[in-house]
Amino acid sequence: MNVLEIRDLSVDYLSGSGTVHAVSGVSLDLRRGEILGLAGESGSGKSTLANAVSRLLRPPAAITSGSVVYHRQDGTAVDVLALGGNELRAFRWKELAVVFQSAMNALNPVSAVGAQIDDVLRAHAPRMSRAERAERSVELLQRVGISADRRRSYPHELSGGMRQRAAIAIALALNPEIIIMDEPTTALDVVVQRDILGEIRALREEYGFAVVFITHDLSLLMEISDRIAIMYAGRVVESGTAKGLHRAPRHPYTMGLLRSFPRLRGPREELLGIPGTPPDLRSPPPGCAFHPRCGLAVDECAVSLPVLTPGGDGEVACLLNDGTGVS
């Protein structure tokens, strides 16, 4: 059962020197209650895709084709790209919430974290009394591991991990069906990161929301995701269960990502397992956009665009995919 269906979605933006094809023809399902990991190097279109789906794209970025359909529990379907005004505001908190890359930027620096939850509740749940809102704020903070007495703390008084937890509590305020987390833990140390991800999984069990978790750190996704989609140059190049991808990655790019151990220090973009750099999306290479970096490329790869076909327990966009695996 899908809670969200993305079909053939494309996003372009105009830069001074040409049109950047940030997302190209992405089709992706999010199943109810699952954790879907979205991986790929920076610039692969992960954040742009998430922003398009949550209707947070800002000009000059624009959706040029495709659809996003949200399925409510009661069976009604919502055309997300057609939402406007109040409907869109309600959708964004009650159905889908976003936890941004930097919790410091997402939180209001001049408002205590408890008050920020209260603001969301007051705006979107007008029937709640002041006392109910206060109770709910404390409950939400406690659920993410923040004690009740910290509700009066301002973001700068909290550690990075606590700020991240506060941002998650705010996202949970109205019981959304979908939570999109865009590299929410990148700035945190590994231990705090693992803790928070464990808690997201536990909260998911309790509340039943689906999560789209975005990061370039595939090893992290392997630990916490049910399914994973890999993006390269604005397209999904492989999807499958976390187990399946771990055991038998099919796309040469996924194989490279798996060989790229994330470094604890230094530029996180650097991927040790893949030579070269991601393409310029103003003029992506013809054929398979990965071909200039692919160790398995054949002549046809520079000519034919591979489409997603069944492979492993998901789909693979590689000309060498024959349904059993890239040899």
Ligand code: SF4
């Ligand atoms: Fe490599 Fe060709 Fe497959 Fe692209 S289509 S990933 S270049 S083998």
Ligand code: MG
């Ligand atoms: Mg990003």
